[in-house]
Structures are given as structure tokens and as C-alpha cells.
Amino acid sequence: MRRIVLGVGVMAVAALAGSGLRPVAAGVDPAKPEFYTESVKPILVAHCAMCHLGANHRGGLSLDTKAAMMKGGRDGAVIVAGDPAKSMLLTLIRHEGPADNPKPMPPNEKLSDADIATVTQWIQAGAAMPDDPATP
Numbered sequence: 001m002r003r004i005v006l007g008v009g010v011m012a013v014a015a016l017a018g019s020g021l022r023p024v025a026a027g028v029d030p031a032k033p034e035f036y037t038e039s040v041k042p043i044l045v046a047h048c049a050m051c052h053l054g055a056n057h058r059g060g061l062s063l064d065t066k067a068a069m070m071k072g073g074r075d076g077a078v079i080v081a082g083d084p085a086k087s088m089l090l091t092l093i094r095h096e097g098p099a100d101n102p103k104p105m106p107p108n109e110k111l112s113d114a115d116i117a118t119v120t121q122w123i124q125a126g127a128a129m130p131d132d133p134a135t136p
């Protein structure tokens with residue numbers, strides 16, 4: 001069931017990415033896992049997937065699972081739940097980090113202020129996301 005819902009979501013995001021729109025989860029509490037699924041994940045899928053999802057884990061960072069996201073990349077944790085200032089992922093997407101190693105993310109564009117605010121809000125509220133499905 002969850003898989004089907006996710007599939008539809010990804011398709012919708014792919015369709016919306018072309019139009020520059022993305023679904024807005026109005027009224028979802030940023031401390032709830034649904035906020036990640038409905039508001040944060042679409043941003044990552046649209047802007048980070050080619051380098052950090054599926055087979056791609058540039059910089060040692062995979063954004064595929066909760067475990068992988070919390071583990072971080074080559075330089076260690078990139079998300080500190082509840083602490084935006086210590087979360088390297090935010091420093092990089094704000095383009096406030098070093099010019100190189102790691103460079104600003106995504107390397108060839110900058111997220112909209114609204115998208116950056118959404119990711120910041122999510123980390124500030126505790127970076128809640130659904131638990132990974134049990135692996136066999």
C-alpha cells in the first residue's frame with residue numbers, strides 16, 4: 001500500500017517539476033513525519049536525486065533512507081535534528097558553506113527561498129521522517 005502511494009507521489013513530483021510547481025502540504029505540522037513525505041522529500045527528489053538517490057551517493061551521501069540520511073556523508077552527519085545551525089546540509093543548500101569540498105548544494109543551482117525555508121523548518125522541528133521499512 002505504502003509503495004503504491006509513494007509511486008504516485010513520485011510521478012506527481014516528476015510532472016510538477018517541469019512546471020516549476022511542487023505540492024504544498026498546507027497545515028502539516030513540521031514535527032510530523034508526513035511533513036517530510038509531503039513537503040521535504042519532493043524537494044530532495046527534484047533537486048538532489050541525480051547525485052544522492054538510488055545508485056548515486058556522491059560525497060558518500062545517500063538520501064534514500066532515514067538511516068542513510070542520519071548517517072550522513074564522507075564528512076559525517078549532515079543533519080542535526082533540532083539544530084539548523086549545526087546541520088551541514090542546510091549550510092550547503094544556503095550556499096553559505098565552503099566554495100569547495102564540499103561545495104554548495106546543489107552544485108549548479110540554488111533552491112528557492114521557500115524550499116530552503118521548508119527544509120530548515122523540518123530540521124528545526126526535529127527532522128522527523130517515516131521509519132525505514134524493515135530490511136529482510
Ligand code: HEC
Pocket residue numbers: 043044047048049050051052058059060061072073074075076078088089092093100101102103105106107108111
Ligand atoms: C550534480 C550532482 C549533485 C547534486 C544535484 C547534489 N549534490 Fe550534494 N554532493 C555532490 C558531490 C559531488 C558531493 C561531494 C562533495 C563535493 O564534491 O563538493 C556532494 C556532497 C554533499 C553533501 C556533503 C556530504 C559530506 O559528508 O561531505 C551534502 C550534505 C549534500 N551533498 C547535499 C545535497 C543536497 C541536499 C542536494 C539537493 C538539494 C544535493 N546535495 C544535490 C553532488 C551533488
